[in-house]
Amino acid sequence: MGAPRIALLGKEEAIRRAAECGVPEPLAELNVFRVLLNHPKLAGHVSGLLTGLLFGATLDVRLRELVILRLGWCTESDYEWTQHWRVALQLGLTEEECLAVRDWRSFAAFAAADRAVLAATDETLASGTISPETWALCEAHVGGAEALLELVAAIGNWRMFSSVLRSLEVPLEDGVASWPPDGRQP
Numbered sequence: 581m582g583a584p585r586i587a588l589l590g591k592e593e594a595i596r597r598a599a600e601c602g603v604p605e606p607l608a609e610l611n612v613f614r615v616l617l618n619h620p621k622l623a624g625h626v627s628g629l630l631t632g633l634l635f636g637a638t639l640d641v642r643l644r645e646l647v648i649l650r651l652g653w654c655t656e657s658d659y660e661w662t663q664h665w666r667v668a669l670q671l672g673l674t675e676e677e678c679l680a681v682r683d684w685r686s687f688a689a690f691a692a693a694d695r696a697v698l699a700a701t702d703e704t705l706a707s708g709t710i711s712p713e714t715w716a717l718c719e720a721h722v723g724g725a726e727a728l729l730e731l732v733a734a735i736g737n738w739r740m741f742s743s744v745l746r747s748l749e750v751p752l753e754d755g756v757a758s759w760p761p762d763g764r765q766p
Contacts, residue, residue, distance in 0.1 A: 584749045588614040603627040612659065612741070612750050633737055638723065639730035641671050643697045647731070648738045649681040650701045656766045657742040658758050659750055665760045675761060682766075693721035697731060704735045 589597065591609055597617045598608030601624035607613045616623040633644070645668040652661035668678050680687035684698045696717040700710045710718070710732070722731055744750070752758060759765050 582749070582751075584611070584615050584751060586615050586618055586748055588751075589617055590614075593617075598623070598627075601627075604631065607631075610663075611753055612745060615748055615750050616744075629733070629737055630741075633730060633734055637730050638726040639734060640693070640723070640727070642673060643693060643722065643731070644734050645671060645673060646677075646681060646684075646694055647697050647701050647734050649678055650684065650698055651705070651735070651738045651742055653682050653766050654702070654705055655739070655742040655746070657745050658765070659745040659752055660738065660742050662752055662756055662758065662760060679761075682764075691721075692717070696721045700731060701735055704732075705739070 588594075588611055591614070594608045594614045594617045595605055597603075597620045598605060598613065601617075601620040603613060603617065603620075603623050604627065607627055607630070608617060613623060613627070616626060633639075637644070645664055648664040649661060649668060651657070652659075652664060665678060669675070677687075677689070680690065681698070684690060684695070690698070696714065699714045700718055703710050703714055718728060718731060722728060757763070
């Protein structure tokens, strides 16, 4: 991938703009926000939802990362897959589990909650909604109303991020290997 469709801000400028609109500095250093901060107000809104879903959320972080990896894979978003490959491993998912997201139905080790959120993700991608059967599985295995709301919001948020990343052709950060761990693409 070449240059993004909208120029990356320099890190110092991105950090300056981030401070003005409430985007945390660690986010401002990421290429996605170095693009988004060309529109600070929008970057602030996006950052608010993102940080809300990443920090202090009710949805189990393992389930959230399975959703994000599945979205990254299905939407062919190298940036999303690559960023959350590292996050998922830091949060305790194994490489085997992360790789299994590619073809999750054939991975017997996924628990009922894992399978429920992965099915919800696939259905949302395919039809824009979660079927009654899958919703019942999510109710049984994912948690109460807050976790279910966050599940739907997470699917929508990271689907949006995939579209933003791909449409704006946001490159990976310098020195980051594409499609970890094996370079295989969807």
